[in-house]
Amino acid sequence: MRKRATAKEVAEAAGVSKWTVIRAFKPGASITDEAKRKIMEAAEKLNYSPNLLARSLSTNVTHQVAVLVDDFANPQKLPFLESLTERLQAEGLVAMLININNHFDHVHALLNADQRLVDAIILLGTAFRDETLNDRRLGPGMPPMFVLARDSQIEGVPAVVCDSEVGLRDIVDHLHERGYRRPGFMTGASALSTALKRRHHFAEFWRQKGVDHIVDISAERYSHEDGAESARRYLQETPASERVDVLMCENDILAIGAMETARSEFGLRVPDDIAVVGFDNYELGGTPAFGLTTYEQPCREMVDLIVEMITGKREGETISLPGKLVVRSST
Amino acid sequence: MRKRATAKEVAEAAGVSKWTVIRAFKPGASITDEAKRKIMEAAEKLNYSPNLLARSLSTNVTHQVAVLVDDFANPQKLPFLESLTERLQAEGLVAMLININNHFDHVHALLNADQRLVDAIILLGTAFRDETLNDRRLGPGMPPMFVLARDSQIEGVPAVVCDSEVGLRDIVDHLHERGYRRPGFMTGASALSTALKRRHHFAEFWRQKGVDHIVDISAERYSHEDGAESARRYLQETPASERVDVLMCENDILAIGAMETARSEFGLRVPDDIAVVGFDNYELGGTPAFGLTTYEQPCREMVDLIVEMITGKREGETISLPGKLVVRSST
């Protein structure tokens, strides 16, 4: 077991008390330059740095934030993780990445984060069932929770999301203008509130344009294989004349899977035979091979807001940010 | 500030001493069933669970592992993060995700992990400069380090990597058999040892087949835009008759960028006019649009090995695992 130098040892080496050493490492503390110099010298020699664990035990602040993720198939997670860690670290916080996929019990993950005294818990786009938070194992004293990139109607849990209402209106406006009139909607896991909400807005805006019928297609999960598979099923069982002329998919990965199947297995031209729209603006959707029309989430701004809430620079509240319609060749 | 119940409070509620409470929460401890029952009851009522921070301070074991990542542009990071967190959590460990991109000082990240007393540090595919570890700020008592998915010739730092020698031999054998004779190699950041090594093996195996000249193309970073840009430059300044007939790219993302540019901007057919090979077997490379021939890293096995080393179930040593050639339509 490695051994770290302690403040006490540095104190002895520098000929002061350990409390003076502590002060030397505390930004605004009152200490003479001379004492500080001696201490820093001894500290460097002994390779001392404060033990953050002990500090946390005293202060009850860990500067750790748990980030719960359940869906690693969505490449959109990566830019979110990048921005999030970057912004957190800039605030002196560090992210504990917690995988809550099927293998793990969500409640257990929350309890574990609690036992580690994290300063906050972020649910990053997780398919969290609202009931989870009502589990009796979860006491009242949990760390503050925040939802990022997924709707939360959980009372008292602030969420920062991309405004699906504005987004879908923009999309439907665009599609209608382009002349599409037989829309379909592909969901990834339709039991989730986010999916339902997007589906709802999509239908609603089409209704306002006089289009009442939306074809529903559902994929199991948010992977391009599942997108491909559900598109395949739909195209197989639907004669060409009755097919949708535009397929809106809940995210880019599903859209790419659907688009690829339509093209390679059914010989359909995109967008002439069938147009495809995604959501998220995943990087590769923009390559010429796909040219996917999509809606871009304001990832950086969303992360900024969440981190401001966590650090207390901003009141915790649910915020919807508008994104940006990105029109490409698939529509 | 929220208040957690302590062992002492539970002890009072259950009418025992706090040490008995501790024992009730310690797996193999000697305690009567009756006492344990009473304690668990009181604990549940008070919503008590052990404070892991305090435990760590005493035991000097945090069950936390720092995972350093610098390149979030590579979607391959996601499956690695997924497997890694899954395996670590199965062992009762949790991952601290630390972003060490340009904005952050690598040495500082290491020191911070050290101050948090992490049990180990994993460098996940990071472009770590070997000098970093020689920084004088880094004392001898750092937590054990491990390199995952990138070569490390750092003394005493075990690495688990995909064997690039075997991989490149398989690739070159395949390409030669297909009749390609004018190979090119695209690196993402050629100063890195991994890139140099792959490039070296690629050239070496071609030499064994009697092909001595390799065209070098270098991209700035590992993004599909950079892959596209460097392919564009090369194709612009090279007459069709002198071009490579196969382009091996250091990873799939570069390959996809290059392939797309060749097709959409230069009207080249893949693989007839130019074949393209990637490395990693990134999920979307397999879609019909790309059909990218690539080499698959044994992600799960690699993670398994690293975690076994971390938990001490296996001696720490550098291990190269063979991957799997995945032949698709791009060659």
Place this chain on the structure above:
DNA sequence: TTGTAAGCGTTATCAA
């Protein structure tokens, strides 16, 4: 089996 004392390395608070 259970209780006691000492210690982990810090911080907060107060006295000097």
Place this chain on the structure above:
DNA sequence: TTGATAACGCTTACAA
């Protein structure tokens, strides 16, 4: 400015 005391919540070792 500095030193001392108590506390954070747990673990280990030992005694009852």
